[in-house]
């Protein structure tokens with residue numbers, strides 16, 4: 001179901017587990033920062049709205065989405081991090097570079113999650129245009145950051 005038919009910010013906070021003592025890392029790609037900063041705002045506010053303490057949210061930047069995998073590994077290996085939310089925006093250009101980045105990040109984040117047995121959330125937009133990205137970073141289709149945050153909370157609740 002595309003974001004056009006399911007708003008990214010449309011979720012229920014019912015039955016959300018107690019995350020008041022959980023610590024979340026949020027990695028933010030510096031590429032397309034107008035978009036990724038909006039994703040971060042959505043993720044941060046959603047975490048707080050669902051019971052996460054502000055002081056338990058650790059933000060770090062990486063240069064681009066390709067670096068999210070190593071950044072996630074460095075965060076996930078820390079014992080005091082319970083989940084890592086990875087935020088990026090890869091916009092299709094003229095070449096196949098887009099494909100290689102998107103594939104590398106998707107596989108890389110999955111590998112980190114399985115290696116450290118922690119939720120490592122894929123909050124990466126992969127649009128064709130800047131408009132599509134903005135529509136999913138607080139626009140008409142909601143905020144991918146919201147979705148990533150609630151996904152991290154749900155996964156921690158699943159493993160409690």
Ligand SMILES: Nc1c(NC[C@H](O)[C@H](O)[C@H](O)CO)[nH]c(=O)[nH]c1=O
Pocket residue numbers: 029031032063064065066067088089090091092101
């Ligand atoms: N074009 C985009 C990039 N490119 C940079 C790569 O992510 C990476 O930093 C570089 O290849 C060096 O390893 N990154 C994005 O996040 N979004 C883009 O649209």
Ligand SMILES: CC(=O)[C@@H](O)COP(=O)(O)O
Pocket residue numbers: 090091092093094095096097098101
């Ligand atoms: C996803 C990218 O790296 C892309 O924005 C770079 O643009 P291009 O493919 O035109 O070099």
